[in-house]
Amino acid sequence: MVSRVIPVDSFDLVIFGGTGDLARRKILPGLFRRYASGQMPDEGRIIGAARSDMTCDEFRTMVKEAVEEFDPKSAKDTENLEKFLERVFYVAVDAMGDGGWKELGDLLRPDMIRAFYFSVAPSLFGTIAERLKTFDLADDDARIVVEKPFGKDLETARALNKSLAEHFHEGQIYRIDHYLGKETVQNLMAVRFGNMLFEPLWNSQYVDHIQITVAETVGVGGRGSYYDTSGAMRDMVQNHLMQLLCLIAMEPPAKFDPDAVRDEKLKVIRALDPVEPHHIVRGQYSASEKSASYREDVENPRSFTESFVAMRCEISNWRWAGTPFYMRTGKRLKARTSEIAVVFKDAPHSIFGAEAGVHRNVLSIRLQPNEGMTLGVTIKEPGPGGMRLVDVPLDMTFAEALGPDAEEVPDAYERLIMDVIRGNQTLFMRGDEVEAAWAWTDPIINGWTNRNDVPKPYDTGSAGPDDALMLMHRDGRRWREIKE
Ligand code: NAP
Numbered sequence: 001m002v003s004r005v006i007p008v009d010s011f012d013l014v015i016f017g018g019t020g021d022l023a024r025r026k027i028l029p030g031l032f033r034r035y036a037s038g039q040m041p042d043e044g045r046i047i048g049a050a051r052s053d054m055t056c057d058e059f060r061t062m063v064k065e066a067v068e069e070f071d072p073k074s075a076k077d078t079e080n081l082e083k084f085l086e087r088v089f090y091v092a093v094d095a096m097g098d099g100g101w102k103e104l105g106d107l108l109r110p111d112m113i114r115a116f117y118f119s120v121a122p123s124l125f126g127t128i129a130e131r132l133k134t135f136d137l138a139d140d141d142a143r144i145v146v147e148k149p150f151g152k153d154l155e156t157a158r159a160l161n162k163s164l165a166e167h168f169h170e171g172q173i174y175r176i177d178h179y180l181g182k183e184t185v186q187n188l189m190a191v192r193f194g195n196m197l198f199e200p201l202w203n204s205q206y207v208d209h210i211q212i213t214v215a216e217t218v219g220v221g222g223r224g225s226y227y228d229t230s231g232a233m234r235d236m237v238q239n240h241l242m243q244l245l246c247l248i249a250m251e252p253p254a255k256f257d258p259d260a261v262r263d264e265k266l267k268v269i270r271a272l273d274p275v276e277p278h279h280i281v282r283g284q285y286s287a288s289e290k291s292a293s294y295r296e297d298v299e300n301p302r303s304f305t306e307s308f309v310a311m312r313c314e315i316s317n318w319r320w321a322g323t324p325f326y327m328r329t330g331k332r333l334k335a336r337t338s339e340i341a342v343v344f345k346d347a348p349h350s351i352f353g354a355e356a357g358v359h360r361n362v363l364s365i366r367l368q369p370n371e372g373m374t375l376g377v378t379i380k381e382p383g384p385g386g387m388r389l390v391d392v393p394l395d396m397t398f399a400e401a402l403g404p405d406a407e408e409v410p411d412a413y414e415r416l417i418m419d420v421i422r423g424n425q426t427l428f429m430r431g432d433e434v435e436a437a438w439a440w441t442d443p444i445i446n447g448w449t450n451r452n453d454v455p456k457p458y459d460t461g462s463a464g465p466d467d468a469l470m471l472m473h474r475d476g477r478r479w480r481e482i483k484e
Helices: 021-036 056-070 078-085 101-107 122-134 154-165 183-194 221-227 231-249 258-271 403-408 412-422 431-451 466-473
Strands: 011-016 045-050 088-092 113-118 143-146 173-175 207-215 280-285 308-313 325-330 337-344 362-368 372-380 389-397 456-458
Touching (some): 011 021, 021 045, 021 078, 021 412, 056 078, 088 101, 122 143, 122 154, 173 412, 173 431, 183 231, 183 372, 207 231, 231 258, 231 308, 231 325, 231 431, 258 431, 280 466, 308 466, 325 466
Parallel strands (some): 011 045, 280 456
Antiparallel strands (some): 207 337, 308 325, 372 389
């Protein structure tokens, strides 16, 4: 069912930062899976580039070990893994200097799609873009892939956009938000715009509210020094959660093409109201018996950075005026789950009387774990004893609906990289979208700084600070349970 794999054209993909954590954990194992599935052509090549002095053979060994470590199941296909490694190369390049660029140029083939993945610190994006042009490695058809974070506020995002735009036009720039590469996120668009059933109800007349939850059980881990300068608002809300909100709230684009989709998402961001301070809660996780506190994790005893944020947002347009969007995300919470829940309004009148209780349809879209969707519908409880109502889920868990083929569903990164090779920007953020998202989040973050706001402590393994619960209780609503 799913496994119809359409091969992409031949390419040379250069991964700057090919020896780094992201490359080893996600990009390289993902590319191997695309190769093993038959999507990556035999002429496709991957070139790792970083400062480390390494031969091609040493890099191949590193790639092999990365696949074995991060995708042991796929690594069992040793025949394909060996063939894949023959397509892997390495050049030592210093993004800040001139060493290695000529050798990189010698390795690249003419008349091939060229893609350059910037899997390095954002401070290197501008200099790599510049050197690609100086050394004549990228023509007008080449693509560059840029990792998050894309700036830390509007000013830095604008500066980054400007420095990339000096060397590449917007149609060449692929800003990754890997949430957009998730199967369910695309399915959300298929469900909304491929069915007659949902779209007529998709507005403030029928939708009571929408909840977006991205909960993690892990702490900041080894990313402490980066995270402490960022916080949940910059690290998660400005990009991932806002992208999900856009896809839920946008008007139907005229076509499923990059600019049509991105134009509609941009309109949503621009229609978002500023968030009142009492509609937002920040939190910071405390120590538990088994784990350290946030401040211990980031080794900053006076840190006021948030590891949790919950907020109530409003979109001022015809479709959504009056329907609140609640978003929350945090670390060290009760369970690892990402869910969008569309909670519909009560039926206007219950013919079954008050004792039948209140039943609401909820469309739950799960991004992880067990990607899929569930629509809660109300039916009669089976058996005698009168008209008792019960809510049952219509379950569309992909793994169950699609059977063994579901395992073939590509991971977000590999899907997005194949889109880069195809030249399809639909699932990538455009420069103006990123800037609009910062323009909305900046006043919130600046407000915290100006007020010396102190995040509320919350217990590891909880659902966040109590104030986050109150945020909804005040409106007579409840968060959905955080569970796997
Ligand atoms: P990392 O593990 O620190 O790797 C950085 C890579 O950049 C290494 O390969 C390093 O190799 C190379 N590098 C450093 N300075 C260089 C230079 N002057 N010239 C050429 N190469 C250079 O970082 P990462 O975690 O992979 O993250 C890479 C990017 O992805 C960052 O922008 C990060 O924010 C983003 N990101 C990462 C994750 C993740 O899960 N890791 C998730 C989302 C986004 P050498 O030292 O050999 O040069």
